[in-house]
Amino acid sequence: MAVRIVQVCGLWFWVAFALFVFVVIHQSQSILPVTATGSLRHGPSDSKLPEPIRSKGLSTLQRMARSEAAWQSSVILRHEMAAKHPDNPNVPFFPAQELHLFGQFPYTLWDFFPATYTCPHDIQRVGRLGDGGKWVCGMSLYEARLEPSASRPSDETIIYSFGVNDESTFEAEMLARVPSAVIYAFDFSVTSFGPQLAPAHQERAHFKQVGLGSKDEVNRTPQFFTLSTLMAQNKHTYMDILKIDVEGSEYQAFDAFMDWVDANGGVMPIGQVMIELHLMDDKNVNFERFTAWWERLEGFGMRPTWLEVNLMAVTLGKGKTDPRCVEYVWVNSKDPRSILLAE
Structure with a gap:
C-alpha cells in the first residue's frame, strides 16, 4: 500500500x-x-x-547633458536647504535640528554636496580596499590607450599623486594596468613610494620628497611648492588624473591653483581628481568657506561623480565620532583634452 x-x-x-x-x-x-x-x-x-x-544608446555628450541637469538640480536643492537653516550651516557638523512636524532631523556638511554627476563611462576601484584605494572614472579608456612611443610622446597618461605615505597600491595598479601611465608622486613625510610598486614599473614612476602648498617655500626642509610650480618643473601643461590626500591642506592648495588657472586662460588643466576632503574643526573650514571653495571648482567645470566616506577615524575612535573625511571623484566637464569626453 x-x-x-x-x-x-x-x-x-x-x-x-x-x-x-x-x-x-x-x-x-x-x-x-x-x-x-x-x-x-x-x-x-x-x-x-x-x-x-x-534607442541604440546615448553618446558621451548626451550622457553628460543628462548628468549636468541632475547636478544643476542638486545645486538648487543645496541652496534651498541652507536657506531653511540659516543659523546652522556654520560648523562642519550640524546638530539635530528642531522641526515642527518631524522632531529632530540630523544632517552633516556632506549632505549638501552629493555626487550627482554620473561618470559617462565605467568607474572602477583601483588599489586596496579601504583607505588607500581610489575610484577611477573611465578606467577602461585609460587601459585602452596605446603605449607612448618616440613619435607619440603625447600619448602618455599623466598622473600626479600627492600623499603617498607607505601605501602605493593605487600607483602600482595604475602602472600595471595602464601601459601609458606615468606617475609623478610627492610626499614630504616619506622618502619614496611604498613597497607595493613593482621594479618593472620604476621607470614610469617619479617621486619627490616635497609638500603641496599654497605658495612656494624653498627655504625650508622639506620644501613645499604649488601645483602649478610642480607642473612647470616637470614641463607639463596638463594632467589626466590628480590624486590628492594632504590631510586638510587641500583647500589652500587648490585656492592657489585656481588663482593660477584664472590668470592663465581659465581652463582647468586636469581631466579628473580623486581627492580626500578633511574637516578638522570649524576653524579649519566652515560651511561658508567650504561652499565658496567647492562652488568655485564647479565654476571651472569640475563635477562630483563619486563619493566614499572614509570611516577610519570613526572606527579607531580616539574621540572622533564624526565622518570627517570623504573621498570624492570630480570629472572635468569642460575639458577639451580629456579622454573622458571622447566618443
Whole structure:
C-alpha cells in the first residue's frame, strides 16, 4: 500500500511539474516580448516600446547633458536647504535640528554636496580596499590607450599623486594596468613610494620628497611648492588624473591653483581628481568657506561623480565620532583634452 501511494504521489509530481513548465514558458513569451538583441518576438509593436529600449544608446555628450541637469538640480536643492537653516550651516557638523512636524532631523556638511554627476563611462576601484584605494572614472579608456612611443610622446597618461605615505597600491595598479601611465608622486613625510610598486614599473614612476602648498617655500626642509610650480618643473601643461590626500591642506592648495588657472586662460588643466576632503574643526573650514571653495571648482567645470566616506577615524575612535573625511571623484566637464569626453 505504501509503495502504491508513493507511485501515485510521484505521478502527480510530474504532472504538476509539466504544468508549471508550460505556464512559465507561456508567460515568458507574453511578458518578455524583446529578445537579447532588442528585436520583438511577436509582431511589429516597436513603436510602443519606451525610448530607452528603442534607442541604440546615448553618446558621451548626451550622457553628460543628462548628468549636468541632475547636478544643476542638486545645486538648487543645496541652496534651498541652507536657506531653511540659516543659523546652522556654520560648523562642519550640524546638530539635530528642531522641526515642527518631524522632531529632530540630523544632517552633516556632506549632505549638501552629493555626487550627482554620473561618470559617462565605467568607474572602477583601483588599489586596496579601504583607505588607500581610489575610484577611477573611465578606467577602461585609460587601459585602452596605446603605449607612448618616440613619435607619440603625447600619448602618455599623466598622473600626479600627492600623499603617498607607505601605501602605493593605487600607483602600482595604475602602472600595471595602464601601459601609458606615468606617475609623478610627492610626499614630504616619506622618502619614496611604498613597497607595493613593482621594479618593472620604476621607470614610469617619479617621486619627490616635497609638500603641496599654497605658495612656494624653498627655504625650508622639506620644501613645499604649488601645483602649478610642480607642473612647470616637470614641463607639463596638463594632467589626466590628480590624486590628492594632504590631510586638510587641500583647500589652500587648490585656492592657489585656481588663482593660477584664472590668470592663465581659465581652463582647468586636469581631466579628473580623486581627492580626500578633511574637516578638522570649524576653524579649519566652515560651511561658508567650504561652499565658496567647492562652488568655485564647479565654476571651472569640475563635477562630483563619486563619493566614499572614509570611516577610519570613526572606527579607531580616539574621540572622533564624526565622518570627517570623504573621498570624492570630480570629472572635468569642460575639458577639451580629456579622454573622458571622447566618443
